[in-house]
Amino acid sequence: MNVAPQPAPSAATAAAAAAATAAATDIVATMRGVTRHYESGGGTVKALDGVDLDVERGELLAIAGPSGSGKSTLLGLLGALDHATAGRITVDGKVLGDLSAKESALLRRDRIGFIFQAYNLVPVLTAVENVEYVMMLQGREKDARRARALEMLTAVGLGAHGDRRPGELSGGQQQRVAVARALAANPAIILADEPTANLDSHTASDLLDMMVGLNREFGTTFVFSTHDPMVMERATRVVHIRDGRIESEERRS
Numbered sequence: 323m324n325v326a327p328q329p330a331p332s333a334a335t336a337a338a339a340a341a342a343t344a345a346a347t348d349i350v351a352t353m354r355g356v357t358r359h360y361e362s363g364g365g366t367v368k369a370l371d372g373v374d375l376d377v378e379r380g381e382l383l384a385i386a387g388p389s390g391s392g393k394s395t396l397l398g399l400l401g402a403l404d405h406a407t408a409g410r411i412t413v414d415g416k417v418l419g420d421l422s423a424k425e426s427a428l429l430r431r432d433r434i435g436f437i438f439q440a441y442n443l444v445p446v447l448t449a450v451e452n453v454e455y456v457m458m459l460q461g462r463e464k465d466a467r468r469a470r471a472l473e474m475l476t477a478v479g480l481g482a483h484g485d486r487r488p489g490e491l492s493g494g495q496q497q498r499v500a501v502a503r504a505l506a507a508n509p510a511i512i513l514a515d516e517p518t519a520n521l522d523s524h525t526a527s528d529l530l531d532m533m534v535g536l537n538r539e540f541g542t543t544f545v546f547s548t549h550d551p552m553v554m555e556r557a558t559r560v561v562h563i564r565d566g567r568i569e570s571e572e573r574r575s
Contacts, residue, residue: 350511350543351377351400356409358395358566369395371566373409377511380541382534384548384557392566393547397513400545401434402426414510431459435504435512439519441496443488443503449475450484453503460507467506474502477539478532494525501533511543518550530556 358370370392377383377400385393398404399411402418411418414433421429430436443452450471457467475481478498488496497517504512514533518526534556537544546553554560561571 348379349376350379351375351413351545352411353396353399354410356399356411357407358392358399358404359407368566370399370406373563373566373568375561375568377543377545378559379510379543380537381543382537382556382558383543383545384554384560385545385563386548386554386560387563388549391563393563394515395566396563397515397545397547400511401436401513402430431456432507433510435507435509437497437500437504437512437514437517439516441488441493441500441520443496443499445488448485448487449480449491449499449502452488452499453506456503456507470506471502474506475499477505477536478502492525494521494529497521497529498532501529501536505536505540505542509542511545514544514546516547516550518548518553523552526550527552 353373353375356370356373360367360369373396385396387393399406400413416429453471453474454467457470472484475484478501480495480498483495518529521529530552533544536542557574559571559573562569
């Protein structure tokens with residue numbers, strides 16, 4: 323007996339299946355067969371080359387590797403700041419390749435927090451205003467966002483510094499403000515690109531201890547790109563990447 327071939331699932335059906343699988347396994351983000359290639363100097367640079375990765379909800383994940391290994395490219399793709407050459411990426415149940423520019427911007431605003439090594443604070447705003455900024459873009463009521471911003475500054479140990487501008491804060495304090503800003507909108511995932519790179523070892527250690535505490539208190543998912551051993555020591559999982567490919571991973575207690 324001949325059996326008629328079954329039609330391929332639609333993109334919407336596939337996206338729904340991916341979201342259901344992620345929810346069932348408590349996965350906040352996935353990468354499947356992800357490549358990112360650039361044309362440079364007449365040749366092709368393979369920044370990422372066939373990466374498969376799951377980010378588990380509530381984990382502290384370190385993407386570790388030397389300079390040029392592809393770890394920052396990986397974070398940029400997870401953060402919907404760049405587009406993959408091939409492969410499939412989901413974040414918080416959304417298939418990034420299916421989103422319009424506006425939908426990607428809304429996902430970054432509402433569901434993804436960012437911490438940069440250069441802090442990226444607005445210099446003319448106070449610490450509390452910097453933390454409020456994303457919530458203002460979300461249209462949250464003024465008193466509610468001010469209360470949330472002060473709560474987050476207190477959580478990172480800067481409750482008494484809300485009226486100071488970035489130029490009046492140390493590097494470590496500025497990075498704490500950046501962490502508070504990333505937490506304020508209650509994102510599904512926070513991406514931290516070399517967050518300790520501009521800090522001395524003592525300040526970096528204090529910052530990391532604080533982020534571990536925030537992870538435990540709020541259940542926030544952190545993904546770091548790093549080559550700092552202190553970050554790797556505190557991570558619950560370390561994924562090692564080299565030449566755009568994942569070499570190995572290890573779980574830590």
